[in-house]
Amino acid sequence: MTFPKVVEHVKVPPIKCQGIKTKLVNFIFQNIKWDEQGKWIEPFLGSGVVLFNANPQRALVSDTNKHIIKMYQDIQSGVLTPQSVRDFLEVEGKKLEESNGEYYYEVRDRFNENGSSFDFIFLNRSCFNGMMRFNKTGGFNVPFCRKPERFRTALITKIVNQIIWVSKVMKGKDWTFVCQDWRETLKEANEIDFVYMDPPYIGRHTNYxxxxxxxxxKDLAEAAGQLPCGYALSMWYENQYRKNDHLDVWNGVIRTTSHFYHVGASERNRNAMEEALIIKEGYESDVLPQVSEQLQLI
Ligand SMILES: C[S@@+](CC[C@H](N)C(=O)[O-])C[C@H]1O[C@@H](n2cnc3c(N)ncnc32)[C@H](O)[C@@H]1O
Incomplete structure (x- = not known):
């Protein structure tokens, strides 16, 4: 398969993070041009939703968040399997329920000492608002979602199915997961590769x-300008108050799509946000697709 393409059923990986691009996967895939001869490079992997739906044969993906990278390495090496995750969540979920939620904090302390991928999934799927936030010293510090019965059979099955999906997609592929800064990752780019970049938003969700x-x-924009291959960068374009002034440092073709965010439960708090994809000239698709979806902020 080559790009542009459309994924009929976009799937989600077993972890969530701020700025997850689930709703933008097809917008990204429809707007880029790449023949998949080289490797897919993603220096800001986050949840991995873009990588797994892109499903390339070769990939080099990284993030400075060591927990994300370790979890995918553990799935790749078979330390973390659908069955071991099911067993773990059943046992630990029961303890959570019996302790009326207090056990969450025990798991959090344990995770901050040992960094187990099992605990990482447990915390990611039972913390407040599904957030991934770390304090100044790198400790996970999100409070509990306050639902002691969180790990019901339906949720465990959902998570296990997500593990099955990512394991299957990775199988037989030449994929490398590395914990490192984006600068190191970009050094590995060759002419036939494609780089997709989704850095954190400036001034938002700042944490470890x-x-x-x-x-x-600015450094990223400069480094991207030196890349020997195609690239695309995700960025917000404008909201009801202002345009993003960090777009100026980028050269390339800009494609945009609109989203509506519901802030809180009220229909009245419906904010439009324009998302942009900046694509290196010559690597944009020919056809302008029409993608417009609703984003729900939870
Ligand atoms: C907006 S998120 C990526 C979201 C991802 N595209 C998704 O859909 O889930 C940005 C990611 O960049 C990572 N990051 C932050 N600073 C970094 C750096 N200097 N080098 C590499 N990754 C970094 C964060 O840990 C975070 O996972």
Whole structure:
């Protein structure tokens, strides 16, 4: 398969993170041109939703968040399997329920000491608002979602199915997961590769693994300008208050799509947000697709 393409059923991986691009997967895939001869390079992997739906034969993906990378390495090496995750969540979910939620904090302390991928999934799927946030010293610090019966059979099955899906997609593929800064990853790019970049938003969600400022953004734009291959960068374009002024440092073709975010439960708080994809000239698709979807902020 080559790009542009459309994925009929976009699937989600077993972890969630801020800025997850589930709703933008097809917008990205429809707008880029790449023949898949080289490797898919994704230096800001996050949840992995873009990579897994892109499903390339060769990939080099990275993130500075060591927990994300370790979890995918553990799935790749068979440490974490659908069955071991099911067994773990059944046992730990029961303890959570019996402790009326208090057990969450025990798992959180344990995770901050040992960094187990099983605990990472447990915390990611039972923390408040599904957030991934770390304190100054790198400790996971999100409170509990306050639903002691969180790990019901339906949720465990859903998570296990997500593990089955990512394991299947990875199988037989030449994929490398590395924990490193984007600069190191971009050094590996060759002419036939394609780089998809989704850095943190400047000034938003700032925490241990999401330190991103004007200087970083400028350095990334400069480094992208030196890349020997095609690239695309995700960025917000404008909202009801203002246009993103960090777009100026980028050269390339801009494609945009509109989303509506519901902030809170009220229908009245419906905010339009324009998302952009900046594509290196010559690597944009020929046809302008029409993609417009609703985003629900939870
Ligand atoms: C907006 S998120 C990516 C979301 C992802 N595209 C998805 O759909 O789930 C940005 C990611 O960049 C990572 N990150 C932050 N600073 C980084 C750096 N200097 N080098 C590499 N990754 C970094 C964060 O840990 C975070 O996972």
């Amino acid at each position: 693994y999401n330190q991103w400022d004007e200087k970083e953004a």
